[in-house]
């Protein structure tokens with residue numbers, strides 16, 4: 001296994017306020033890592049730095065040995081980092097199949113995709129992806145008719161269609177039913193067999209379902225790392241974060 005992400009002494013200041021403060025983080029290829037932390041801990045800012053949306057004030061971030069500071073946001077996407085935001089960004093008037101075909105064919109003509117000229121191999125890939133995300137039975141209905149959970153899965157599928165090495169997934173189960181939440185967990189665990197994945201999440205039940213390795217952020221730094229059991233029994237975590245839930 002080799003190092004996928006290596007982040008050292010990363011600080012991001014907004015008008016003097018440190019959203020990230022001397023943060024160190026390392027992740028190996030093939031890992032599924034869950035990042036938790038109370039509101040304002042810096043989780044979103046952390047993803048913003050990895051995707052090139054926000055520049056570090058100081059410190060370094062390397063992806064597959066490449067210094068991310070040297071790349072623009074769209075170049076970082078091409079290096080193999082795909083991000084899923086909280087709200088699905090899919091084409092509602094197109095079907096799940098068409099959405100996936102478009103994502104996999106970014107460089108090709110939109111018209112050739114829509115006119116059904118996608119190559120046979122690509123069509124097979126799309127069909128298999130539809131199965132993976134559990135939408136094969138709704139492959140050809142407009143995406144507008146999908147439930148919130150199904151839209152989330154479609155967007156995860158659209159990211160996967162672009163063949164990223166690292167998938168960044170921000171709060172994928174917010175607003176989902178219990179059943180949808182569980183299916184989302186199964187999907188991410190299945191994808192983690194062939195991708196490296198970072199998931200940011202608040203829902204502790206869900207974190208327990210999927211997490212092998214958890215990183216806890218607090219006030220812009222890593223508070224602790226370990227298995228869910230380890231972090232949940234860490235007194236510092238109980239104090240700053242999980243304590244709130246225990247009390248509740």
Ligand SMILES: Nc1ncnc2c1ncn2[C@@H]1O[C@H](COP(=O)(O)OP(=O)(O)OP(=O)(O)O)[C@@H](O)[C@H]1O
Pocket residue numbers: 014017018019037038039040041042043044045046
């Ligand atoms: N563009 C910005 N300008 C000023 N402050 C910012 C900016 N972006 C984030 N912050 C601040 O930085 C801190 C970290 O924010 P961030 O959104 O990264 O936290 P988070 O852990 O994702 O929180 P949440 O769980 O609520 O989404 C917060 O105090 C936030 O108000």
